[in-house]
Amino acid sequence: MATRFALIIEPTASDDTRSDFTSTLTQVDASAPALSVGELSTQRGDGIFESIGVVDAHPQEVTAHLERFVRSAEICDLPVPNVEQWRQAIAAAAALCGPGEWVIKTILSRGVEHGPTPTAWVTAADAPDFARPRREGVAVVTLDRGFSLDTPARAPWLLLGAKTLSYAVNMASLREAHKRGADDAVFVSSDGFVLEAPTASVILRFGDVFVTPEPTGGILHGTTQLSAFAWLEEQGYRTEYRDVRVDELGAADAAWLVSSVRLAAPITRIDETSAPVDHELTDALNAYLLSPRD
Ligand code: PLP
Numbered sequence: 001m002a003t004r005f006a007l008i009i010e011p012t013a014s015d016d017t018r019s020d021f022t023s024t025l026t027q028v029d030a031s032a033p034a035l036s037v038g039e040l041s042t043q044r045g046d047g048i049f050e051s052i053g054v055v056d057a058h059p060q061e062v063t064a065h066l067e068r069f070v071r072s073a074e075i076c077d078l079p080v081p082n083v084e085q086w087r088q089a090i091a092a093a094a095a096l097c098g099p100g101e102w103v104i105k106t107i108l109s110r111g112v113e114h115g116p117t118p119t120a121w122v123t124a125a126d127a128p129d130f131a132r133p134r135r136e137g138v139a140v141v142t143l144d145r146g147f148s149l150d151t152p153a154r155a156p157w158l159l160l161g162a163k164t165l166s167y168a169v170n171m172a173s174l175r176e177a178h179k180r181g182a183d184d185a186v187f188v189s190s191d192g193f194v195l196e197a198p199t200a201s202v203i204l205r206f207g208d209v210f211v212t213p214e215p216t217g218g219i220l221h222g223t224t225q226l227s228a229f230a231w232l233e234e235q236g237y238r239t240e241y242r243d244v245r246v247d248e249l250g251a252a253d254a255a256w257l258v259s260s261v262r263l264a265a266p267i268t269r270i271d272e273t274s275a276p277v278d279h280e281l282t283d284a285l286n287a288y289l290l291s292p293r294d
Contacts, residue, residue, distance in 0.1 A: 002125055004031040005096045008087050009120040014080040021085040030123065039108030039236055043048040045166035047118075048072040052090065053127070053260040054102035056237045058292045059094045060260065062087060064223040068163060069106060071140060079118055083179050086122075101127040103261045107165070125267035130262045137277055138183040138257060139241035139269035141154070142246060143173050145195055145218075149243065158216035167179055170198035182269070184257060186249065189218075194244040200259035201225040202244075204252040205278065209238045210255040224289065231288045254278035256285075263289040 028034050041047040050065045052256040066083050073080050087105055093104045104124050112120040152160040153270055162175045176224045177185040186202055187195040194213050201222030211231050213220035229239040248254065254276055255267040266277045 003030045005124040007122045021088045038112040047109035047165045049107045061223045072162040089122045102260045127180045133265040137268035138264035141182040144183045148191040173198045200257035205254040
């Protein structure tokens with residue numbers, strides 16, 4: 001996934017009501033150095049981000065991503081992003097994307113230590129080819145996330161509901177999954193509930209009811225899961241947010257990992273046990289997820 005374009009943003013106050021933010025966006029050479037060595041995003045992973053899927057230059061679900069971006073900033077005590085400014089930055093980056101699938105990242109860092117402002121930028125890269133996991137699915141292992149469902153409420157400083165730049169744990173979990181011969185992981189809480197995957201939300205099907213874990217349990221509220229639930233409801237299915245016990249994973253009629261760029265990947269195996277795959281629904285869901293969505 002090569003980054004092709006980058007725009008540095010001069011972040012402005014969230015209540016700045018100007019209509020045109022073009023003068024605050026500067027395109028820079030994506031292959032040249034652009035950040036100070038004192039950046040807290042690189043030194044401590046202290047910042048937040050969003051990864052937005054782009055299909056044929058249309059950025060998907062921008063509003064939902066920006067809502068989560070604002071929520072992440074609030075959780076991390078970062079200056080609240082000006083939503084209109086970021087919307088225009090995303091539109092400017094999307095205009096640079098060619099046909100096919102791309103990924104735009106919005107990044108807000110705490111900036112340089114004792115510096116005057118946070119650092120902000122947007123990148124656009126071509127997306128990896130995810131045709132195979134979408135069609136053939138992913139084998140997952142369950143991995144202990146090391147906290148219980150009530151931890152986020154007891155310890156908000158863990159920033160569990162924020163999409164922070166600190167993804168070292170998420171990447172380590174993927175490496176552990178690969179070592180165990182799987183493609184991906186499903187995190188479970190220490191008290192035995194399903195959470196999320198390192199880079200995706202989990203959706204389970206029980207008959208005509210689709211279930212996802214409550215996003216209060218220290219997981220991100222996935223924009224793809226939200227969009228998938230809206231589509232499933234339009235198709236006449238019921239959807240439910242609730243606590244999901246780990247043993248329910250194996251009892252589901254089908255299950256998926258869903259995320260903005262890979263979209264819906266059906267789960268084919270959970271630990272040592274094969275899982276049933278609903279190919280027809282997966283294809284229909286991915287066709288919907290690839291259509292322009294706002
Ligand atoms: N959970 C985690 C930890 C993620 O990193 C992601 C996406 O990157 C998701 C869930 C799914 O979120 P979305 O559907 O908005 O991509």
